[in-house]
Amino acid sequence: MATTETTVASYKTACAEVADAIIAADFKTARTKIGVAEAINAALEVEAEGGEEKVRRRETLDGLARRIAEIEAANSRAGDNRRLITTQTRHTR
Numbered sequence: 001m002a003t004t005e006t007t008v009a010s011y012k013t014a015c016a017e018v019a020d021a022i023i024a025a026d027f028k029t030a031r032t033k034i035g036v037a038e039a040i041n042a043a044l045e046v047e048a049e050g051g052e053e054k055v056r057r058r059e060t061l062d063g064l065a066r067r068i069a070e071i072e073a074a075n076s077r078a079g080d081n082r083r084l085i086t087t088q089t090r091h092t093r
Contacts, residue, residue, distance in 0.1 A: 010040055011037060011040045018064065018068075027068060030072075031065075037061055041060075
């Protein structure tokens with residue numbers, strides 16, 4: 001039996017958790033949470049109408065997943081540069 005609700009509110013919460021993980025540079029959690037958001041999104045209607053309002057939801061979060069990978073790679077490169085150590089040997093007489 002499922003324990004996660006597939007509502008718009010739970011989808012928004014999952015997306016907010018992805019954003020929190022990105023801010024914390026916790027990319028493992030970000031990838032996990034985007035999977036949760038994708039699963040919830042798959043259960044929601046793509047299009048909904050109510051009175052004069054019409055809402056169309058993204059069908060996938062592929063763009064967000066790509067962006068997480070780009071941010072993770074950029075952070076990794078920045079971290080690698082900070083670990084570079086330069087040494088000098090000076091001979092004195």
